[in-house]
Amino acid sequence: MNTTLTVLALVAVATVLGLLWKRTQGRVSKPASASVIPAEFVTPGATTLLQFTTEMCGPCAALKPQLTKLALYRSDIAHREVDALEHIDLASRLNIRSTPTTLIVTDAGEVVGRINGVAPARVFLDAIDGAHKTAA
Amino acid sequence: MNAQTPSGIDPRGPRFGATITSVLLLIVVATGLDSAGTVGTLAERVGQFPFLLLVVITVLFGWGAVAGVSRHPYGVAFKKFVRPRLSAPEFLESPAGPTFAQAVGFIVAATGVVLHLAGVPFGLVGAASAAFIAAFLNAFFGYCLGCEIYLTFAKRGITFGLDKRFGGTVAPETDPHI
Numbered sequence: 001m002n003t004t005l006t007v008l009a010l011v012a013v014a015t016v017l018g019l020l021w022k023r024t025q026g027r028v029s030k031p032a033s034a035s036v037i038p039a040e041f042v043t044p045g046a047t048t049l050l051q052f053t054t055e056m057c058g059p060c061a062a063l064k065p066q067l068t069k070l071a072l073y074r075s076d077i078a079h080r081e082v083d084a085l086e087h088i089d090l091a092s093r094l095n096i097r098s099t100p101t102t103l104i105v106t107d108a109g110e111v112v113g114r115i116n117g118v119a120p121a122r123v124f125l126d127a128i129d130g131a132h133k134t135a136a
Numbered sequence: 137m138n139a140q141t142p143s144g145i146d147p148r149g150p151r152f153g154a155t156i157t158s159v160l161l162l163i164v165v166a167t168g169l170d171s172a173g174t175v176g177t178l179a180e181r182v183g184q185f186p187f188l189l190l191v192v193i194t195v196l197f198g199w200g201a202v203a204g205v206s207r208h209p210y211g212v213a214f215k216k217f218v219r220p221r222l223s224a225p226e227f228l229e230s231p232a233g234p235t236f237a238q239a240v241g242f243i244v245a246a247t248g249v250v251l252h253l254a255g256v257p258f259g260l261v262g263a264a265s266a267a268f269i270a271a272f273l274n275a276f277f278g279y280c281l282g283c284e285i286y287l288t289f290a291k292r293g294i295t296f297g298l299d300k301r302f303g304g305t306v307a308p309e310t311d312p313h314i
Binding site: 085 | 144147162165166169170226227228229230232233265268269272273276277279284286287290291299
């Protein structure tokens, strides 16, 4: 009986941890503090989807064409890919702990949203439009 | 598989392996709980089923860490029996992270083996539980704890030579060597 309960408790703990992690994926969050991105990563006149990636990251490769397509469809959206390992200082300053992490950056270089992991294109569009409304 | 010929693996392969590993680790925990609090003689401890199973799991983790996940028995089984029945993967990933995860699993499982041999109560069950949680998260949620640890090291320029062995570049989705 005790063994069964302990095993069930172990599975429950692992499940809860997994669900907690899953909750952080594909969700838009607002940055805790104001961050400004260097001009070289910002696109004038457009909101930039700044995707932090690493070469070893498979999901990053899956997300990239999705964001590239968004940028092709909407002229007010740009997509930039940044290798987190090559820009380690920037990644550390922006608290990039896993890849892919995508920041929504205004043309003034201000970070207005953050999405960890892979999410449907609609999530990115809603986040950008939401940021535009807040700014307006 | 080296830096000159970088190729990616189907990310479902490591998850397939993690599913088997998590079941085996859960069996270790379930069968090891009854005797976890008692020490017994070394001969008794060595002959216990959960100990022997954890030794097998440790060897398999070591195999994956040294040979790479693609050459691990679960990787080979996935490629031969499971992969042909699945649709093409959405993306490929570098084997570097999953291979490092095998090394992390090896360290955790080996710790359990050593603690059990040393007669530390709950040492085997504790290590198996920790390894189970990591394997379960990988298998059922796609969260690879070892890969995240590898990324933390890689950010500091420490790659343990895995980038040279496997390359970081992900192959096209039509790679026939998946």
